[in-house]
Amino acid sequence: QGSDVDWDDLWDQFEERRYLSARRWKGGEDPYRLHAFNQRESERIPSDRAVRDTRHHRCTTLHYRQDLPPTSVIITFHNEARSTLLRTIRSVLNRTPVHLVHEIILVDDFSDDPDDCRLLGKLPKVKCLRNGRREGLIRSRIRGADVAQAGVLTFLDSHCEVNKDWLLPLLQRIKEDPTRVVSPVIDIINLDTFAYVAASSDLRGGFDWSLHFKWEQLSPEQKAKRLDPTEPIKTPIIAGGLFVIDKAWFNHLGKYDSAMDIWGGENFEISFRVWMCGGSLEIIPCSRVGHVFRKKHPYVFPEGNANTYIKNTKRTAEVWMDEFKQYYYAARPAAQGRPYGNIQSRVELRKRLKCHTFKWYLENVYPELRIPEELLYQTGMIRQRQSCLESHKSEAQEFPILSLSPCISSKGTAATAQEWTYTYNHQVRQQQLCLSVYTLFPGSQVLLSPCKEGDNKQRWGKVGSHIEHIASRFCLDTETIGDTNESTKELVINPCESTAMSQRWDMVMS
Structure with missing residues (x-):
C-alpha cells in the first residue's frame, strides 16, 4: 500500500504540467468543440480543487464498519479532456481512504492519443488498459471488470469529482447485502463554469415506455415514509454512469449485454436484470459524486446515436419486457422492424437465473409506470x-x-x-x-x-x-x-x- 511519503513521490514523478499541456485549448478556438463542455474553464481549475460538502448534515454523524471491502474503480473513456480525466482520478485518490481503493483501472476505448491513458499509469494505484479498436462503454466496462482484483466494482464516468466520504456508505450497503447495487446522489458540475452544484436528494430514477430515462421526485407518500434523510432510496432504475456492485454478483447476473453498442440504454438492461433476478437498486443520499452533464455527445456513434439507442433499448425490451414490449414499440415506432442482433444467450441467462416477470417488476418495483391502455x-x-x-x-x-x-x-x-x-x-x-x-x-x-x-x-x-x-x-x-x-x-x-x-x-x- 505504501506510506503517504511514497504517494507524494509518485505525484512528483508524474509531470502534471506536461501531461496537461498537450492539446490544450488555444485562444480563438471554440472551447466546446471537442468535448461539448467548456474546455477552457476545465483547464483553468486546479486538478485537486476543493468541492463543497453537499451532504445532509446528519450524514457526518454516521459511523461505518471497520471491515469494509476494498474496491476496484473502473473508469472508461474515449477522447476525454485530459484536465477532466485527471481531476476525476485525483478526486478519487484525495477523498477515499487509501486502503479502500485497491486500484483504479482506466479503460481507454481507442482514444486518438494513447498517451491520454498511458501517462496516467505513473500515478498511485492507476492501471491503464487500451482497446485495440472502438468497443463502446459496455464492452469496455466488462473488460475492466474482468481484470479487476478487488471483490467490489465501482464504475465511474471520466468527468466526475467524488465528494467527501463518498465511498464508505456505498460499501457499507454492499457489505450488509451483496445483492444490492448502489449509486451515489449525482451532483451537477456545470458544463459552462464547472461550478459544483448540489442536486436534490429527493429524486430517484424513472422512465417512460419509450425507455427514456428521467429523474423523478419522490411522491408525497414516499417522502412521508422517509423519516431519516440519510436513508437509502429504492430506485426502479439507475442513471447508469456511477454505481457500485459486488464483483461475484455482477458476474453471476451476467455482467452486461456485450452485444450492445457504444452507449445508451444499457442502464435499463442492467436495472431490469438486477431487480427481476433477485437484487435491488438504491440511491445513497450520504454519497455524493459530481458529474458534468452535457447536452450532446462529443463523440461519434459509428451507427448514429439514435440507431444505437434503438438497438440497445430494443434488445432490452425483447429480453426483459415480456408482453409489455408492445408499449415500448407503440411509444417508439421507429424501433419496429429494426435489427437488434441475436438475443438467445440473454434469454437463456434469464431462464437460468429464474428471474421474475416484467409484470412482477411493474407491480412491485415501479407501479407508478401506468399501462398506456387507460392513459393513451x-x-x-x-x-x-x-x-x-x-x-x-x-x-x-x-x-x-x-x-x-x-x-x-x-x-x-x-x-x-x-x-x-x-x-x-x-x-x-x-x-x-x-x-x-x-x-x-x-x-x-x-x-x-x-x-x-x-x-x-x-x-x-x-x-x-x-x-x-x-x-x-x-x-x-x-x-x-x-x-x-x-x-x-x-x-x-x-x-x-x-x-x-x-x-x-x-x-x-x-
Missing part, C-alpha cells in the same frame, strides 16, 4: 377548418367511406360518425375499423378497414398540424373530386408540405 387513447374530432372527418355507410361498399363534412357537435360532443379514437399504438379508429391505405404511393386513397394489431399501413403519427402516415412518411391530405358544383373531398396520402392547407388538421380530443 384520446377520443374526439379530426377537423380541417370548419369541416370534420366523417364516415358514411354506403350501399356499394363493404365498409363505410370517408369524407369531409361540416362539423356537427352538440354540447361539445362529436356526432358518432365524426368521433375518432387515437390509440397508444398509433391507430385512428372508429369501433373496430381503422384509417388505412392499400398502397404506399402518393395519392393513395385512405379507407376504413378492420383494425389489425401491428399493421403498419394503419399507423399514424401526429406531427405538428400534420397527421403523418408512419409507414410511407406521407401526410393525410384531401383532394377535390368531381366538378365544382358537386365536389366532394376524398382523403389521400401525399408527400408532406408544410404550407399545404389541405394537410392541416386539428385533433380536437375531449
